[in-house]
Amino acid sequence: MERKEGMKVDSDLDMNLEKKLDGILNPVSPRSSYINELQNRLTKEPEISVEYPNYLISVLVISSSFVLGSLLLFLLNRIFGTTPKAKA
Amino acid sequence: MDSKYPIRKLMENRSEQDETVLDQAIQGDEAAFSILYQENVKKIYNYIYYRTGNVSDAEDLTARVFQRALKHITRYKKTSVPFSAWLYRIAHNLVANWHRDNQRRKEVPIEDHIDLRSKLDIPDHEIEKKQEVEGLMRAVRKLPSDRQMVLILKYVEDLSNKEIGEVMGKSEGAIKSLYHRTLMDLKDYFEVKE
DSSP states (O other): OOSSTTOOOOTTSOHHHHHHHHHHOOOOOOOHHHHHHHHHHHHSOOOOOOOOOOHHHHHHHHHHHHHHHHHHHHHHHHHHOOOOOOOO | OGGGOHHHHHHHHHHHHHHHHHHHHHTTOHHHHHHHHHHHHHHHHHHHHHHHOSHHHHHHHHHHHHHHHHHHGGGOOOOSSOHHHHHHHHHHHHHHHHHHHTTTSOOOOGGGGSOOOOGGGSOHHHHHHHHHHHHHHHHHHHSOHHHHHHHIIIIISOOOHHHHHHHHTOOHHHHHHHHHHHHHHHHHHHHHHO
16 A cells, blocks of 8 residues: 555555554544634633722722711710819 | 746745744734644644544643643744644643543543444444454554654655654654554554454
């Protein structure tokens, strides 16, 4: 059996073996969906968007809470607070 | 003069195009890498399929070969050796690791993917033929990896000894000798079996 140039083997070898190998070692085709999916995975950037925390909002919330809390304490102190009076 | 040899001219143009694509891929061009992928994916898949014997591992390892190639393509050094040789080398290493990691795993015969009818419907001579094919595949897969590679490149990819030599980094004579010894080993296997 001669498939291509230089592939001739010694005549004493069993030619049947080469025929058998030729019969079973055939090209197989991978799934086309697999080929396309892999190509997409390799060449397309993943669509990932990273969301960073908005520190300005956090600072505003904390500072406004602090101001409101202080104001509330001040008002409560004015309403219910007792100031020591010197005995006449 | 060139017009007298249109095929030669076409092949020269083709070779120049391949070189350009490879250069662009080395510079990190993903579209160029995509072309290289399309040209080589079936070859690499076939090689891995016949080395592992099952579709799922062939798909997994083929993906890893190209992921690794994409990662390292900018470090690829151009030589006279075809680009596919570099991919085969990556595939060869990954398959070797796969065999090492799965030594105790149950082997799935390569013919299992073929959708065969129930054994009851198959005539005796077909069962014998199937057993013979299975035996030959088992014998092939027991060969050293370089010999398996020679058989796969020769029969599946239909490459000449010279082309196989380029891929494997050996001379044409060395491949011829390796192929001869491989056939002798397979013949011995069947003689011992009989």
